[in-house]
Amino acid sequence: MNFKHKYVFLLPGLIVLIGILIFPIIFTVRLSLSGWNSFNPGLDFIGLKNYIRLFTDDPRFWQSFFRLSFLAITTVFLQYIIGFALAHMVWKDIKFKRFFRVLFLIPMMTTPVIMTVIWRTFFHESLGPLNDFLSIFGVQPPWLSSPGLAKVSIIVVEVWQWTSFMFLLMLAGLLSLPKEPFLAAAVDGASPFKKFIYVTFPLMAPISIGAIIIRLIEASKIMDTVFVLTSGGPGTSTETSSFFIFIKGLREFQMGYAATASFTYLIIMIISLTIIVKVLTKVLMRE
Amino acid sequence: MSLMLNHISFKPTEEYHLNDISLRFDSGKMYTILGRTLSGKTTLLKTIAGLQTPDSGSINFEDTDFLSIPVWKRNVAMVYQQFINYPHLNVRDNVAFPLKQRKMDENLIEKEVQEAMEKVGLIGFESRKIQELSGGQQQRVALARSLAKKAKILLLDEPLVNLDYKLREGLREEFKKLFNVSDESNSILIYASTDPLEAMQLNGDIIVIDEGKILQTGTAKDVFENPATAKVAEITNDPAMNINKCLIQDNSLIMNDSVQIQIPDELKSVPNGKYLVGIRATDIYLDDQGFAFDVEISEISGSETFLHLRNNNLKCVATIEEVKTYNTNEVVKINFDKSKIYLFEESGDLRHSPYQQ
Numbered sequence: 042m043n044f045k046h047k048y049v050f051l052l053p054g055l056i057v058l059i060g061i062l063i064f065p066i067i068f069t070v071r072l073s074l075s076g077w078n079s080f081n082p083g084l085d086f087i088g089l090k091n092y093i094r095l096f097t098d099d100p101r102f103w104q105s106f107f108r109l110s111f112l113a114i115t116t117v118f119l120q121y122i123i124g125f126a127l128a129h130m131v132w133k134d135i136k137f138k139r140f141f142r143v144l145f146l147i148p149m150m151t152t153p154v155i156m157t158v159i160w161r162t163f164f165h166e167s168l169g170p171l172n173d174f175l176s177i178f179g180v181q182p183p184w185l186s187s188p189g190l191a192k193v194s195i196i197v198v199e200v201w202q203w204t205s206f207m208f209l210l211m212l213a214g215l216l217s218l219p220k221e222p223f224l225a226a227a228v229d230g231a232s233p234f235k236k237f238i239y240v241t242f243p244l245m246a247p248i249s250i251g252a253i254i255i256r257l258i259e260a261s262k263i264m265d266t267v268f269v270l271t272s273g274g275p276g277t278s279t280e281t282s283s284f285f286i287f288i289k290g291l292r293e294f295q296m297g298y299a300a301t302a303s304f305t306y307l308i309i310m311i312i313s314l315t316i317i318v319k320v321l322t323k324v325l326m327r328e
Numbered sequence: 329m330s331l332m333l334n335h336i337s338f339k340p341t342e343e344y345h346l347n348d349i350s351l352r353f354d355s356g357k358m359y360t361i362l363g364r365t366l367s368g369k370t371t372l373l374k375t376i377a378g379l380q381t382p383d384s385g386s387i388n389f390e391d392t393d394f395l396s397i398p399v400w401k402r403n404v405a406m407v408y409q410q411f412i413n414y415p416h417l418n419v420r421d422n423v424a425f426p427l428k429q430r431k432m433d434e435n436l437i438e439k440e441v442q443e444a445m446e447k448v449g450l451i452g453f454e455s456r457k458i459q460e461l462s463g464g465q466q467q468r469v470a471l472a473r474s475l476a477k478k479a480k481i482l483l484l485d486e487p488l489v490n491l492d493y494k495l496r497e498g499l500r501e502e503f504k505k506l507f508n509v510s511d512e513s514n515s516i517l518i519y520a521s522t523d524p525l526e527a528m529q530l531n532g533d534i535i536v537i538d539e540g541k542i543l544q545t546g547t548a549k550d551v552f553e554n555p556a557t558a559k560v561a562e563i564t565n566d567p568a569m570n571i572n573k574c575l576i577q578d579n580s581l582i583m584n585d586s587v588q589i590q591i592p593d594e595l596k597s598v599p600n601g602k603y604l605v606g607i608r609a610t611d612i613y614l615d616d617q618g619f620a621f622d623v624e625i626s627e628i629s630g631s632e633t634f635l636h637l638r639n640n641n642l643k644c645v646a647t648i649e650e651v652k653t654y655n656t657n658e659v660v661k662i663n664f665d666k667s668k669i670y671l672f673e674e675s676g677d678l679r680h681s682p683y684q685q
Contacts, residue, residue, distance in 0.1 A: 221412040225470075227399040228377050228406045229426035229477065235400075239425070243416040326416075 072300035079294040091301035101277060102285055102302055106309070109281040112192065113260040116199040121253055123200065124207025129241070132215040142212070149205035157269040160198045161185070164270075188278035191271050195279055198266050203259070207252055214248030215241075246325040254318060261310060282306050329355040329390055331376070331481060331516055336385035338371060338540070345371045346382060347540040355480070358517040358532030360548075362524060364563060368540040369520035370409070373483045376518070377404045389481070400429070402481075405474035409486040411466035413458045413473075419445075420454040422469050426477040444476035447506060464495040475506070484519045488526070500529060524564045528552065536560050553683035557676040558604050567609045567634055570644040571672070574605040581605060581669070584642035587619050592666045595680060603679060606670035609634065612646035618663035626654040637662065 076087040095102060131141045148156070163169050164184035172181045184194050218241070226240045264283045267273060273280035273288070280288075286306065290299030331353040338346040345368050353359055361369050374380040376387065378399035387394035394402065405426070413422050423444055427437045445451055448468040458466060467487060474482055487503075488496045521527050527534055527548065534551045536543045543563075544556040555561035555569075562568040575582045577600050581589045591598075621637035621644075628634075633648040637660065646662055654660065671680035 219415070221408070221410060222414050224379060224408070225406075225412045225414070225473075226425070227379060228402075228404060229473065230400045230403070230429040231425075232398075232400050235429060239429075240414065240416075246416070 069300045069304050072297055073304050075297040075300075077296035077300075078298070082296075087297070091298050092305070094298070095301050095305060101280075102282070104277065105280045105285040106282050106306070108192075108279070109261060109263065109283075112195060112199070112263060112281065113257055116196055116203070117253060117256045117260050119196070119200045120204045120207040120256060121249070124204045124252075125211045125245075125249075127204070127208045128211035128215055129237075132212065145208050146205050148202055149209070151202075153202055154265050154269055156202060157198055157266050160194075160201075161270050164194050185271055186275050188275055191275060191279045195263070195266055195270060198270060199260065199263065202266070203256065207256060210248065210252040210255070211245070214245055214252075217248075218244050243326075250318065250321045250325055253321060254314065257314065257317065258310075329480075329514065331355075331394075332388040333376075334386045334388070336372075336375060336382045336387065338375065338380065338382045344368075344540040346375065349385070349537075349540070349542055351535065351542070351545070353481075353516045353518065355514045355516050358519065358530065359535060360527040360530055360532045361518060361520040361535045361537055362522070362527045362551075362564060363520075363537035364522055367538045369522075369537060370485050371540070372537070373406065373485050373518065373520055376481065377406050377483055378402050403477075403479050404481045404483060405477045405479035406483040407467070407470050407474050407485065407487045409489055411463060411470055411490070413466060413469050415458050417458070418454070419450060419456050419458065419461070419469055422458065423450075423472045423476050426473060440476045440478070441472075444472040447475055448472045448502070464491050464499065467491060467499070471506075479515060481516045482518070484517070486520055486522065489522070500526065504530060524566045527564070534564075536563055538563060554678060554681045555606075555670070556678055558606060558672040558678075559676060561606050561670060561672075565608055567645045567647065569606045569608050569670070570612075571604050571606050572642060572644065574603055576600050576603055576671075584640055586639055587642060589664060589666060592669070594682075595669070595671065598671065598680065602674055604672040604674060604676065606672060607644070607664050608668065609645045609647040611665040611668040612644065612662050613665065614648060614660065615663035616661055618661040620659050620661055623654045623656060623658045623660060625656070626652075628653075635660065 071084065073091055074086060074088065075084045076090070077083060077085070127141075127145050131138050131145070135141075163171055166172055166181065166183055166186065169184070171184070175181060182190055184190050222240050222244065223236060226236045231239060262283055263281050264287065267279055267281055267284050268287075271279045273284050282302075283306075286299050286302050289295050289302060333349055333351040333353075336346050336349040337344065347368075349372065361372060363369050371380060375382050376394075378394075378397070381395065414425060417425065420441060423441045424437050427440055432440075442451075445454070448471050450465065450468050450472055453461065453465065458469065461469065467490075471487065474484075484503075488499055491499065517532070519527075519530060519532065521530075531548050533545065534548050535545045536551060536556075538559055543560045544551055546554075551560065551564055555564060558569075558571045562571060572583050576591065576595075576598055579591055579596060581591050581595075583589075583605065619639065621639045623635055624638050624643075625636040626633060627636075628651050631649070631651060633650065633652050633654075635646045635648060635654060637644050637646060668682050669680075670678070670682065673679050
């Protein structure tokens with residue numbers, strides 16, 4: 042079709058794309074080169090000063106980043122294991138199959154922030170039901186105020202909230218698998234356990250990689266759980282990158298510096314996720 | 329060594345899939361299960377393999393109760409109608425899969441795999457992916473896998489049915505050779521097929537099955553010459569034997585009032601009455617002095633022409649040994665080879681076969 046104004050029809054999409062994606066990124070880059078804070082609002086130009094500060098003089102950012110990596114990898118790993126196990130359980134014909142399938146999906150249907158508030162109450166040191174129960178055994182662990190246990194609490198909440206999603210993806214994957222290789226494997230002498238190792242797992246590799254990556258990206262944005270559950274505390278022991286950026290930008294109003302941290306974070310995430318995909322493909326698909 | 333099936337029945341719904349099947353398979357022999365689609369062939373093979381548990385009956389192999397052994401310990405190999413392989417593995421690993429399950433020595437696996445691949449002609453394809461192979465090659469992989477396993481029982485469930493004509497012919501020839509070789513290994517070979525020609529060519533013992541019931545067992549020659557019932561005669565011939573109601577009266581055989589043939593001498597002892605008459609399509613020939621029939625459908629198959637004919641309510645199929653086109657409703661004159669007439673009782677049991685002494 043040779044139509045003079047055909048590009049006009051691309052405009053709405055292009056405008057939306059520029060408005061919500063390209064402009065913010067470019068603006069963030071420009072912002073990261075400015076010293077915008079509550080005393081000097083505005084886009085001045087201070088060169089790479091923010092970047093130099095971030096890379097040489099801010100261990101807190103890097104600590105929060107490694108903490109985030111730890112939390113993301115741990116939670117996604119646990120979600121994968123549990124999600125796959127649950128999906129495998131309701132994949133075969135078992136009693137109340139439909140009931141379980143729906144049951145395992147319930148956490149995903151709840152609102153994360155509200156559920157986290159409930160979890161905070163649940164974990165409350167003196168008023169929470171968990172410690173009330175544990176006091177029978179004479180222990181009352183400080184779930185939210187010890188640096189170590191606070192991380193455990195976050196992991197528990199994250200795993201609880203998002204295993205459903207992993208379960209859903211893995212179940213969809215299992216249901217899409219061809220039935221024939223399983224027939225062949227049984228006759229070829231594979232016990233149920235070996236069948237899983239040599240047939241189910243390799244066949245699920247592409248789906249596993251997709252599911253893990255989706256969850257890793259999501260998990261890297263852990264924010265609401267931390268915000269509601271511990272507010273990054275005690276101290277900065279549960280502070281993650283996004284929470285750090287939130288504090289710098291919207292609490293301390295160091296807009297320029299927060300933009301620097303955001304942009305650096307974005308670059309690191311793109312590079313590390315690319316590497317993770319490559320590694321996972323190599324390990325899981327033996328290619 | 330033999331595999332014994334005793335009164336195996338399987339009835340998952342209202343209908344029997346297997347109805348009181350008792351069979352004995354001896355090692356070093358080949359058996360062909362011949363039956364139409366849905367006759368229970370696959371169910372029978374699956375039951376032997378252990379993929380399905382029968383409702384009643386028992387299976388014994390080498391004096392052990394086979395039903396108490398789970399599938400993966402039975403040492404049975406199976407090739408399916410669909411080309412079933414492991415899509416995530418390459419050809420070599422596919423063939424090696426059952427051996428790896430047994431934790432065999434790597435060198436030994438390599439040797440067995442090479443041997444099996446050589447037998448089916450897959451040398452050079454070792455590192456190919458399954459998806460990169462043609463249907464025939466995929467089925468060869470499945471076959472190589474079952475051969476490499478050196479199982480005591482080899483089950484082949486219509487392995488050639490999904491292949492094109494040329495490949496089918498080629499592989500069938502190879503099958504015969506392969507099976508002769510595996511005779512030495514003393515395994516039991518069970519081949520399921522819908523194609524009577526294939527069953528005759530493979531020349532093993534034939535088990536005719538229909539609606540989950542065994543109708544006849546015997547050698548290919550035996551089943552061909554003396555089908556136990558009219559049903560067997562239909563199943564074991566392609567095109568199916570023409571079975572029609574007839575009346576025998578005063579030395580003549582009357583079909584549908586309009587066709588009347590003088591019966592041959594050997595049939596003269598048959599008392600008057602109602603019977604079923606069976607005539608193979610190949611025993612009907614064109615004859616200007618014969619009976620007039622209308623052509624319903626004419627199909628050319630290779631160097632032959634199948635004519636579906638009709639004379640009022642009387643229908644039959646004739647094989648003409650030449651390629652010729654006929655128009656629908658064209659009138660042809662045919663006759664029946666009287667020396668090849670089969671006679672069945674109204675209940676279906678064989679009364680007379682031209683091969684009977």
